[in-house]
Amino acid sequence: MANDKKVEQITDMEVDFAQWFTDVCRKAELIDYSSIKGVFIYRPYGYAIWENMQKILDAEFKKCGVENVYMPLLIPESLLQREKDHVEGFAPECAWVTVGGSETLEERYCVRPTSETLFCEHFHNIIHSHRDLPKCYNQWCSVLRWEKSSRPFLRHREFLWQEGHTMHATAEEAEAYTQRMLNVYADFCENVLAMPVTRGRKTDKEKFNGAEATYAIECMMHDRKALQAGTSHYFGDGFARAFDITFTDKNNQRVNPFQTSWGVSTRLIGGIIMTHGDNNGLVLPPKVAPTQLIVVPVAAHKPGVAEKAQELCDRLNAAGYRAKIDLSDNSMGWKCAEYEMKGVPVRVEMGPRDMANNSCVMVRRDNGEKTVVSLDELEQKAGELLEAVHNGLFEKAKRNLEEHTYVAHTLDEAKELQEKNGGFIKTMWCGELDCELQMKEKAGMSSRCIPFNQEHLDDVCPVCGKPAKCEVYWGVAY
Amino acid sequence: MANDKKVEQITDMEVDFAQWFTDVCRKAELIDYSSIKGVFIYRPYGYAIWENMQKILDAEFKKCGVENVYMPLLIPESLLQREKDHVEGFAPECAWVTVGGSETLEERYCVRPTSETLFCEHFHNIIHSHRDLPKCYNQWCSVLRWEKSSRPFLRHREFLWQEGHTMHATAEEAEAYTQRMLNVYADFCENVLAMPVTRGRKTDKEKFNGAEATYAIECMMHDRKALQAGTSHYFGDGFARAFDITFTDKNNQRVNPFQTSWGVSTRLIGGIIMTHGDNNGLVLPPKVAPTQLIVVPVAAHKPGVAEKAQELCDRLNAAGYRAKIDLSDNSMGWKCAEYEMKGVPVRVEMGPRDMANNSCVMVRRDNGEKTVVSLDELEQKAGELLEAVHNGLFEKAKRNLEEHTYVAHTLDEAKELQEKNGGFIKTMWCGELDCELQMKEKAGMSSRCIPFNQEHLDDVCPVCGKPAKCEVYWGVAY
Numbered sequence: 008m009a010n011d012k013k014v015e016q017i018t019d020m021e022v023d024f025a026q027w028f029t030d031v032c033r034k035a036e037l038i039d040y041s042s043i044k045g046v047f048i049y050r051p052y053g054y055a056i057w058e059n060m061q062k063i064l065d066a067e068f069k070k071c072g073v074e075n076v077y078m079p080l081l082i083p084e085s086l087l088q089r090e091k092d093h094v095e096g097f098a099p100e101c102a103w104v105t106v107g108g109s110e111t112l113e114e115r116y117c118v119r120p121t122s123e124t125l126f127c128e129h130f131h132n133i134i135h136s137h138r139d140l141p142k143c144y145n146q147w148c149s150v151l152r153w154e155k156s157s158r159p160f161l162r163h164r165e166f167l168w169q170e171g172h173t174m175h176a177t178a179e180e181a182e183a184y185t186q187r188m189l190n191v192y193a194d195f196c197e198n199v200l201a202m203p204v205t206r207g208r209k210t211d212k213e214k215f216n217g218a219e220a221t222y223a224i225e226c227m228m229h230d231r232k233a234l235q236a237g238t239s240h241y242f243g244d245g246f247a248r249a250f251d252i253t254f255t256d257k258n259n260q261r262v263n264p265f266q267t268s269w270g271v272s273t274r275l276i277g278g279i280i281m282t283h284g285d286n287n288g289l290v291l292p293p294k295v296a297p298t299q300l301i302v303v304p305v306a307a308h309k310p311g312v313a314e315k316a317q318e319l320c321d322r323l324n325a326a327g328y329r330a331k332i333d334l335s336d337n338s339m340g341w342k343c344a345e346y347e348m349k350g351v352p353v354r355v356e357m358g359p360r361d362m363a364n365n366s367c368v369m370v371r372r373d374n375g376e377k378t379v380v381s382l383d384e385l386e387q388k389a390g391e392l393l394e395a396v397h398n399g400l401f402e403k404a405k406r407n408l409e410e411h412t413y414v415a416h417t418l419d420e421a422k423e424l425q426e427k428n429g430g431f432i433k434t435m436w437c438g439e440l441d442c443e444l445q446m447k448e449k450a451g452m453s454s455r456c457i458p459f460n461q462e463h464l465d466d467v468c469p470v471c472g473k474p475a476k477c478e479v480y481w482g483v484a485y
Numbered sequence: 486m487a488n489d490k491k492v493e494q495i496t497d498m499e500v501d502f503a504q505w506f507t508d509v510c511r512k513a514e515l516i517d518y519s520s521i522k523g524v525f526i527y528r529p530y531g532y533a534i535w536e537n538m539q540k541i542l543d544a545e546f547k548k549c550g551v552e553n554v555y556m557p558l559l560i561p562e563s564l565l566q567r568e569k570d571h572v573e574g575f576a577p578e579c580a581w582v583t584v585g586g587s588e589t590l591e592e593r594y595c596v597r598p599t600s601e602t603l604f605c606e607h608f609h610n611i612i613h614s615h616r617d618l619p620k621c622y623n624q625w626c627s628v629l630r631w632e633k634s635s636r637p638f639l640r641h642r643e644f645l646w647q648e649g650h651t652m653h654a655t656a657e658e659a660e661a662y663t664q665r666m667l668n669v670y671a672d673f674c675e676n677v678l679a680m681p682v683t684r685g686r687k688t689d690k691e692k693f694n695g696a697e698a699t700y701a702i703e704c705m706m707h708d709r710k711a712l713q714a715g716t717s718h719y720f721g722d723g724f725a726r727a728f729d730i731t732f733t734d735k736n737n738q739r740v741n742p743f744q745t746s747w748g749v750s751t752r753l754i755g756g757i758i759m760t761h762g763d764n765n766g767l768v769l770p771p772k773v774a775p776t777q778l779i780v781v782p783v784a785a786h787k788p789g790v791a792e793k794a795q796e797l798c799d800r801l802n803a804a805g806y807r808a809k810i811d812l813s814d815n816s817m818g819w820k821c822a823e824y825e826m827k828g829v830p831v832r833v834e835m836g837p838r839d840m841a842n843n844s845c846v847m848v849r850r851d852n853g854e855k856t857v858v859s860l861d862e863l864e865q866k867a868g869e870l871l872e873a874v875h876n877g878l879f880e881k882a883k884r885n886l887e888e889h890t891y892v893a894h895t896l897d898e899a900k901e902l903q904e905k906n907g908g909f910i911k912t913m914w915c916g917e918l919d920c921e922l923q924m925k926e927k928a929g930m931s932s933r934c935i936p937f938n939q940e941h942l943d944d945v946c947p948v949c950g951k952p953a954k955c956e957v958y959w960g961v962a963y
Binding site: 039041042043046047048049050051054055057058074075076077078079080081083086099100101102103104105106107108109115116118125128129132133144148149151153165167 | 521532557577580
């Protein structure tokens, strides 16, 4: 019977972090496997998180003058090859359509791994005058990258994302826009997802294929590995030249425009899980939680309790919160465990005693704290508690980030710190690829970013001892 | 200079309806061609119409208990083949991925032409008990159908749509849900898109591959051709058996659930164009128009006019309308023609005289009617005029539908009516495929639907003379 239903167990993260992660993804019903290796099904609860992210991000994009479009799924091979660096980066991961209907195609088509080439072909057709600029386009879609290994949310062969593509009259404007969009992502991560980020520029080795500069936000997960949460690329006029995109400027000269692209994906959901989750399951940041408050009646068979609980739920929804009620005959214990596992930020309990006191009990998911709330203040207190959960999650994640960011002055020290503690290791760097490769080979870390907030930690590169040019964050990345 | 800019000419629909349609699609910047035949680019103005449709439809779906998901893009060939009728229908139109990365795949994957098979595989994994039912899922995505011919919005090799897939405990519930969703579409077309519809059931010949019954809404275009605007399918337990989907019912028996699917696509945008458009271009139904009101200052160089016009625009947006202002130095004539071409439902003019009178002039796109509106009533009158445009469009389209729906009693009469007038020809029908094929061969018409509102027109089938079973609408369809 229903009352015997058990909430499925989740592996403790200290025992096996990877298994804990997979357990949460599956048992909170965020995702499921499909019959194709590396391709996943986004289930309603997982997809609803993405929809909430979309709504908020899309509104932010619009403030930056962005218009949504939809470009084709397929890219002719000849089109993909127009920009040399770009095709070299993506060709190994392309899935190819070679047959249409019953006929073998004359040219094969790649299922988009990203759409710079398609946007450039379109920009070539629609940009003629400085009056046509800037063009700030975005699309929400899925992309395919035929990778060998996969993990839910973190690495899919097919994943959902948004890709913004813009064209500007000057290099300065394009460069500024690249950074502006990175800041949109950074603010979104911090203010909406409660994930503190480090903002910076990628090294040449780590930048996007075909870009002049790639900027990224890097987050730290529970296991102290790094997650690249969003990127924004500045292309100069490289693609514009390759695709013959020109416009007549104010001096009546034909010149090339300057380009950016930027994207975040459902990988952010993986970031949320590994930043906020615990051994009881998911912990969702309130602003994107599909259900922000779950109302659970206590002793629901007692007269009036179910009705009163329903009234609370209705009031919360009317006030603009996403609230649900569980009137099923499952046990109180089951319900508490279930909604903890699902990461609902606040549980609202309503029983006979609460009714008598004109109050209810609100329980925070992040720290278990209980608050008796007068029903006269229901809506206001709900808002305050959701805000408190958000802040609690952010502060906790920030502590994790700060406590596990270390300074190293030698390669050995960097290696030892990483092996012992994980986290971000900050060092100076001479700027040479060889030293970056040695850090990877000997200390197992890739460069995460050259942070915008540069510190002076030392005078020399920890690898070669030559004069340092900048500070770099290193880490083991997802 | 800007003032010399011309609004591009559109071919008159009486001269060449197909060219008129293509001109509107291109020149109103709804769509563009890509480098792959039959694959189109949805431009910002066209995509924004789709986004407005999505918002409204998605809210209606939610009222029917629907949850959104995202299923994979690719279908393994073996999975597509699990339901015989289904694969026979779609295999000729499939595009196949045969290479992933640098390797030829062991099994080829079809880019989804529709996702019944993927949903069924997932349902097999997640449906176990009657407590798991109903499952009402929907996804917004693109699909690929490798067809020979193409036209903007009406027939793309890749198009955007939504596909709902549901599973129910009983046949009755599933059948009722199928019709419920058809009514959601019908109400949407009539109340939101101002497109009157005929609701009915498809003949066996015209039904969806693998369905037991297909219901459809049929609209009539300006050129009196029929457009199938939405379909809803009842599958019985056919797919459930093929995919071994079972659940334990309340009597503890393992049984198969009953299934539906239903969809509308960006073809609806084609329907809007061909229902409401005229020789000046697009005419958009206000509820989905990206811009509902365009504010145009008259003699904008005169002191205070531009500011006053901006104030109007701000007030309209604050009241929840989608309003824009054109402060460019293009001429008044150009602006009027431009926003007529773009189909903006209401133009708001504000000049020095209007300022002096504390009024503005509102011009309806559908009939050119001008109304002097006191600024004290700006918001209210804007709403009334948008409503009037909606009603005007609906009534005009309804007249077109009613005036071009004819009764025929013989095949010759049906053929003559169609050749002379176009439109829907109503006849009785014996129910035999052979008579349906003869109507196609001899009168050039396919059966559009067996309308829910059945009339008794005659006792016999107009083709074979045998006793009639039902009334059918026939037409030439897009």
